[in-house]
Amino acid sequence: MTATVALRRSRTVAARSRPRRAGYLLGALCVAICTVMLLPLLMSVLASVKPTAEAAASPPTYLPHALSLDSYERLWTYQQGLPTYLANSLGTALLTIAFTLVLTVPAAYALARFPIPGKEVVFVFLLLALIVPYQALLTPMFLLFARVGLTNTLVGLAILHTAIQLPLSLYVLRNSFSAVPRELEEAAITDGASSWKVLLRICIPSATPAIVTVALFAFIQSWNEFLGALVLMSRGSSFTLPLILAAARTETSLGGTDWGMLQAGITISIIPCVLVYLLLQRYYVTGLMSGAVK
Amino acid sequence: MYRTRRGRLTGIAYLAPAVLFVLVFTAYPLGQMIWMSFHNWSLINPPRYIGLANYRRAFGDEQFWVSFAFTLKYTAIITPILIVGGYLLALLTSDNSRLRRLTRTTVFIPVVIGLGVSSLLWYWLFSTDFGLINKALQDLGVIDEPVLWLGVDADRSNLAIIASVSWKVIGFGMILFIGAIQAIPTEIREACLVDGASYWQRVTRVILPLTMRTVLVVTLVSVIGSLLAFDQFYIMTAGQPQNETATSVFYVYLNSFPYLRLGYGAALSLILALTILAFTVVQLLLTRRSHA
Numbered sequence: 001m002t003a004t005v006a007l008r009r010s011r012t013v014a015a016r017s018r019p020r021r022a023g024y025l026l027g028a029l030c031v032a033i034c035t036v037m038l039l040p041l042l043m044s045v046l047a048s049v050k051p052t053a054e055a056a057a058s059p060p061t062y063l064p065h066a067l068s069l070d071s072y073e074r075l076w077t078y079q080q081g082l083p084t085y086l087a088n089s090l091g092t093a094l095l096t097i098a099f100t101l102v103l104t105v106p107a108a109y110a111l112a113r114f115p116i117p118g119k120e121v122v123f124v125f126l127l128l129a130l131i132v133p134y135q136a137l138l139t140p141m142f143l144l145f146a147r148v149g150l151t152n153t154l155v156g157l158a159i160l161h162t163a164i165q166l167p168l169s170l171y172v173l174r175n176s177f178s179a180v181p182r183e184l185e186e187a188a189i190t191d192g193a194s195s196w197k198v199l200l201r202i203c204i205p206s207a208t209p210a211i212v213t214v215a216l217f218a219f220i221q222s223w224n225e226f227l228g229a230l231v232l233m234s235r236g237s238s239f240t241l242p243l244i245l246a247a248a249r250t251e252t253s254l255g256g257t258d259w260g261m262l263q264a265g266i267t268i269s270i271i272p273c274v275l276v277y278l279l280l281q282r283y284y285v286t287g288l289m290s291g292a293v294k
Numbered sequence: 295m296y297r298t299r300r301g302r303l304t305g306i307a308y309l310a311p312a313v314l315f316v317l318v319f320t321a322y323p324l325g326q327m328i329w330m331s332f333h334n335w336s337l338i339n340p341p342r343y344i345g346l347a348n349y350r351r352a353f354g355d356e357q358f359w360v361s362f363a364f365t366l367k368y369t370a371i372i373t374p375i376l377i378v379g380g381y382l383l384a385l386l387t388s389d390n391s392r393l394r395r396l397t398r399t400t401v402f403i404p405v406v407i408g409l410g411v412s413s414l415l416w417y418w419l420f421s422t423d424f425g426l427i428n429k430a431l432q433d434l435g436v437i438d439e440p441v442l443w444l445g446v447d448a449d450r451s452n453l454a455i456i457a458s459v460s461w462k463v464i465g466f467g468m469i470l471f472i473g474a475i476q477a478i479p480t481e482i483r484e485a486c487l488v489d490g491a492s493y494w495q496r497v498t499r500v501i502l503p504l505t506m507r508t509v510l511v512v513t514l515v516s517v518i519g520s521l522l523a524f525d526q527f528y529i530m531t532a533g534q535p536q537n538e539t540a541t542s543v544f545y546v547y548l549n550s551f552p553y554l555r556l557g558y559g560a561a562l563s564l565i566l567a568l569t570i571l572a573f574t575v576v577q578l579l580l581t582r583r584s585h586a
Contacts, residue, residue: 026386030397033383037400040461043426044415058423059432107312114296114305126312128320133570135522135543136563139550140323140330163319166312195296195304224408226525227543231551242410246529249414259424262414269411277406281399284406288466289473 041270048072048263055260071260075268078248078261080237082268088154089223089241089269095158096222097215100165104214108173109199113185123174130167134160138231145232152238157229161222169214172290176210177203213287216280220273241269330560337554348561357537358562361545364448364538369520372456376516377509379460380467385497387468388475398472402465409462413529416458420444420530445534452539455526463519467512474508475501507580514577518570542566 043062047055051068054061076082110116111123134141141160142151150156184206185198193201204211226242233239239247245265249257277284296305331348335341352358383401387394404412419425420443428440443454478501486496502509524543527533533540533548540548546566550559 027393029386030393033386034397034400037404037461037465040415040419041403043419047418056424059429060424060426062426062429103312103315106308110305110308114308115302116305116309117302122309122313125321126316128316128324131571131574132320132324132567133518133522135524136546136567136570137320137323137327138547139556139559139563140326141319142551143326143556144319144323159319162315166316170312195301220406224410226408226410227528227547230528231547242408245414246410249417249529257421257424259418259421262418266411266415270407273406273408274403277403278399285402285469285473288469 044263044270045267048260048267050260052260055263056256056258060259071258071264074258074261075264079244080239082265084237085239085241085244086268088238091154092157092161092229092240093219093222095154096161096165097218099158099162100169100214100218101211103162104166104169104173105204105211106199108170109177109203111170111174112177112180113195123170126170127167129163134164135227138228141228142231151232152235154238157232157240158222160228160232161218161225164225164228165214165218165221168217168287172210172214172287173207175290176207180206209283209286212280213283216276216283217287219276223269223273241265245269327560327563330557331564333557335557337556341557344557348558349565351558352561352565357540357545360538361540361542364452365521365523365541365543368452368456368523368541369517371452372459372520373513373517375456375460376464376467377513379464380512381471381509383464383468384471384475385501388472398465398469402469404462405465405469407462409459409525410529412462413455413458413526416454416461417444417530420454420458445531445539448535448538451531451534455530455539458530459523459526463516467516470508470512471505474505478504511577511580514573514580518573518577521566521570521573 046064047060048071049067049069050061050064050071051066052070052074054065055071107126111119116122145151145156145159150159180203184202188198188202189195224242226246229240229243230246233243236244245262248262248265296302330341332343332345333341334344334347383397387398387401419427422428422440422442425443427443428437431437432440442450444451482500482504483496486500491499522543523541524547527539527541527544528547531539533544537545537548542562543566546559546562549555549562553559
């Protein structure tokens, strides 16, 4: 046993010890790639803290000559003000998470555990949004929402985002519930627990990673989604962050584009996504693998 | 478990909200879109049945073909970059050393930010007078005059957008390829090493064949995504010059909303959805096989 482990380790070491120079070159390549990937983000953040005149300079400067939060101040009061747009984006994202979980957790549980006639057909039907891209459904969605007064509301946009997110969530959760050992649940049922209790006390706690994954995907998708918001939200006060920034690209108080303010807005929109990803990387990557490939 | 009649009813009750939701917010709009595509409807006038006229009109609509051809061109150029580039990055970073893991995490960061926001960022970087790309190219002596990257020449705009989107999504394929490469059983890798296979022999004879299914699936996902491109063109070129860079989704959007040709927009949507469906079916067949 120990000998096998030792042998395996020595082989792994052999596998890693490529010629040293190649190792350094590949290391340098990694560093170069990281630089290329981070540079645009870094430049945007740096541009957001340039003073107003420098941020609007042509040709632009690489590094700020002085630091200033002017761009953030202008963004704070731009049109309806940043707090409105942040609240719209965050509110839609949180509603999307809530709707997605409320709909898909019980449904995935039912698909994983209950003997429902025609279950596979129902499952395929629930994956409909996977087959028809939502980009193609926006006109009828808009007409439907307009009829019931859901355009320009966060609930309406969150419903659209939930519809987009539903198939992936259902898929990930169903697989996760199926993997929960049946013995635990059967024991609980023998003790007289209702299926609802089993779901709450056994299945949901066992499937926490999958639930985190689903919530994470719902948040990032909703926070970033652009076309649906563009179609459903026509009133300025209901714009989400990407919408107001796209509008600010052309029309600002400075006459031309207010580049500094635009970079401040980009920085603010990027921060939550990157933070959430870095904190919950494991969930994101496993979710991606189970959703996209399997 | 739950094999009683009551159990079955409970199961149906758990399933009902999701089914109802999909019925109202996906199936019903789909049905309405099909219905709309057979009507002439502009919101102001009531819808009038016109049979297949919207579809016939699409096939004779020059802008429809311009948009479709442009979308295909965009897809044809960006897909190999994303797949080959993503695979090379995966080969480079699939070892679990600290630097490799850091590179992997870094390359993936742009994937989680929004396409709209990243397009705005690159709209600035590619801006003629205010962008750092022209500034850097001039400082390096590559160009003498600032280049008009966006919205003037369709091909040049396309290249600029492809560069920005590649930066944004290349990590998506990479992370899935890494997963597939790491899933290759250690015994197989060790056997190759014992046999003295060179690195490229291992890649071409073992790693690539064993991860081929993932490569195909990611290619399809990526092609579908590119055929549905909108945000990057809306933000970076607004379809300019003369709608030459208006993609298929962009043209559907233009017809449905600013022009309010609801019936015609629906027909275009349906043509687009059917095109995508062909790719999705292949993708689902490929993923099905993994369960067998």
